[in-house]
Amino acid sequence: QSVLTQPPSVSGAPGQRVTISCTGSSSNIGAGYDVHWYQQLPGTAPKLLIYGNSNRPSGVPDRFSGSKSGTSASLAITGLQAEDEADYYCQSYDSSLSALFGGGTKLTVL
Amino acid sequence: QLQLQESGPGLVKPSETLSLTCTVSGGSISSSSYYWGWIRQPPGKGLEWIGSIYYSGSTYYNPSLKSRVTISVDTSKNQFSLKLSSVTAADTAVYYCARQPEIAAVENWFDPWGQGTLVTVSS
Secondary structure, three states, X not given: OOOEEOOOEEEEOOXXXXXXXXXXXXXXXXXXOOOEEEEEOOOOXXXXXXXXXXXXXXXXXXXXXXXXXXXXXXXXXXXXXXXXXXXXXXXXXXXXXXXXXXXXXXXXXX | OOEEEEEOOOEEOOOOOEEEEEEEEOOOOOOOOEEEEEEEEOOOOOOEEEEEEEOOOOEEEOOOOHHHEEEEEEOOOOEEEEEEOOXXXXXXXXXXXXXXXXXXXXXXXXXXXXXXXXXXXXX
C-alpha cells in the first residue's frame, strides 16, 4: 500500500472535468514537499505532466492543472478527451529520505 | 533532445544480481544540474523509486532497497548503472531510468524517462 493514496479509478465523459486526488501525511506533502504528476499511456513510460505542484512543462496542454493544500494534492483535467485515457501517478518526497509515488489512478473516458 | 536508454539481461535467476545500464544521449551526464535515477514498475502495479546518483558519484537510495542496491556512474561513457543483489520474483518489473533536476535532489521530478526494460526473475 502506497504512502501517497490515490483513488484506483476515475471516469468522465468527453468534455467533462475530472479530478484525481493524492493524499499524504505530515511527513511528506504536509511537510511542504512538492508534488509532481505523471501520465502513463498503455505500454509506455510515464510522462511528466505537472511539476512543483502546479507547473506545466512545455507542450502539456493547459487542460491539465495541479494544486496542493495541506496534506493533499489534486490533478484536474478539463475538456476531457479520449486520448487522456491513461494511468496517472503523483510523486512527492518523504522525510524518511525517500522519493514516493502514489499507487496510480486509472482514468477512463466514457 | 535528451534521450535515455536502458539495457541489460531480461532474465535473472533468483538470488543472483540484476545489472542494468542507462545510456544518455543528446546531453552530458556530467551536467551539474541533474541527478540520474532508477524507478521500477512491477507488472500491473505502481511505480517505485530505487535510487538516484549525481555525476560526482553521490547517491540516494530508497531505504527499503538500500541494503541490496548499488548505483554507479561512468562519465566517460555517459552512462549510469544499477545493481540489485539477491533478487527474488518480487523484483520482476519494468526498470526505467530518468533524469532529475539537481536542486533539492531527490525531492524533484523525473523527466525525461527511458522507454523501460522488463527484467524477469525466474529460474
